[in-house]
Amino acid sequence: xxxxxxxxxxxxxxxxxxxxxxxxxxxxxxxxxxxxxxxxxxxxxxxxxxxxxxxxxxxxxxxxxxxxxxxxxxxxxxxxxxxxxxxxxxxxxxxxxxxxxxxxxxxxxxxxxx
Amino acid sequence: xxxxxxxxxxxxxxxxxxxxxxxxxxxxxxxxxxxxxxxxxxxxxxxxxxxxxxxxxxxxxxxxxxxxxxxxxxxxxxxxxxxxxxxxxxxxxxxxxxxxxxxxxxxxxxxx
Numbered sequence: 001x002x003x004x005x006x007x008x009x010x011x012x013x014x015x016x017x018x019x020x021x022x023x024x025x026x027x028x029x030x031x032x033x034x035x036x037x038x039x040x041x042x043x044x045x046x047x048x049x050x051x052x053x054x055x056x057x058x059x060x061x062x063x064x065x066x067x068x069x070x071x072x073x074x075x076x077x078x079x080x081x082x083x084x085x086x087x088x089x090x091x092x093x094x095x096x097x098x099x100x101x102x103x104x105x106x107x108x109x110x111x112x113x114x
Numbered sequence: 115x116x117x118x119x120x121x122x123x124x125x126x127x128x129x130x131x132x133x134x135x136x137x138x139x140x141x142x143x144x145x146x147x148x149x150x151x152x153x154x155x156x157x158x159x160x161x162x163x164x165x166x167x168x169x170x171x172x173x174x175x176x177x178x179x180x181x182x183x184x185x186x187x188x189x190x191x192x193x194x195x196x197x198x199x200x201x202x203x204x205x206x207x208x209x210x211x212x213x214x215x216x217x218x219x220x221x222x223x224x225x226x
Binding site for chain 1: 147149154155156157158159162170172204206214215216217218219220
């Protein structure tokens with residue numbers, strides 16, 4: 001059974017810092033990996049999708065990397081802002097396609113101090 | 115969220131009553147999913163659908179049933195609601211195996 005772990009569970013940093021969120025998964029036979037953001041009381045917003053054949057994806061100040069062989073992904077946030085405060089979730093889909101859903105980590109709760 | 119809506123947004127119901135949550139999409143995506151989110155457990159898959167009338171169980175399917183009679187609608191039914199089913203329920207859609215997932219805004223269900 002696939003297990004996804006996110007470290008740290010919580011993180012509080014001053015505005016302007018660059019930071020890294022970590023995600024690890026136990027079964028490297030994944031199809032893709034997706035990072036989401038969730039604001040309190042809200043739904044999930046997709047940030048980045050990395051196909052299993054890709055090594056990284058970038059969107060603005062966000063960069064996500066994927067190392068399938070070691071079962072790891074990192075989300076890099078550059079020049080953090082208070083608006084980045086949210087819970088960040090990592091999820092993987094099983095090899096063979098997205099038909100049977102995503103397995104999620106429990107998230108990293110991020111607070112950016114003004 | 116664009117292309118996917120859940121109803122109702124909030125519901126309070128009594129133990130033992132049946133409850134149906136609705137997910138509606140306008141993206142014509144093949145795959146639809148129901149998740150629940152609970153503190154300490156994260157998001158867990160309840161049921162999913164890979165086409166009209168094609169559904170399967172997820173990790174936490176006991177006490178739940180689903181139906182998909184049209185591409186755009188995926189219904190989740192709690193056959194006899196229990197307090198342990200108090201949760202936030204999310205619907206998600208995906209267009210194909212190499213697509214990402216899009217989530218709805220969620221339904222907060224309280225069973226009293």
